[in-house]
Amino acid sequence: MGLIRGVARTAVIAGTATAVSNRVSRRQAGRWANQEQEQAAQQQQAAQAAAQQQAAQQQASQQQSGGMDAKIEQLKQLADLKAQGVLTDAEFEAQKSRLLGS
Structure with a gap:
């Protein structure tokens, strides 16, 4: 009986x-x-977050380049007005300085 009890006890412990x-x-x-x-x-x-930051940088870059294109176009218009005699040299320089922010 002791052997069975030992085996059963071992089985319970192992389980x-x-x-x-x-x-x-x-x-x-x-x-x-x-x-x-x-x-x-x-x-x-x-x-x-990285994708949002990259999109914001691209948008800022596009805005800057778009702003530069607009400035170039305005400078061309000012030059045409000066060539036509509508603007004096002083007026042209004043408008150019205002446009370029310097």
Whole structure:
């Protein structure tokens, strides 16, 4: 009877150890999965922020180049008015300085 009792006791201990080990493994796997999800979310947010910043820079660049094109066109119009005699040299220089902001 002692042998059966020893074998049964060993089986219970082994079963308990297996159950505990499985529970710990599942809990740890859940923690790792949560960490991976958090890291993926952070990377996605960083990528979105970078894309927004790049879009803002492109828009600012386009606005600056668009503003320069408009200034060039206005300078051409001023030069035409000066060539036609509508503007004097002083008026042309004043308008050019105002336009170029210097």
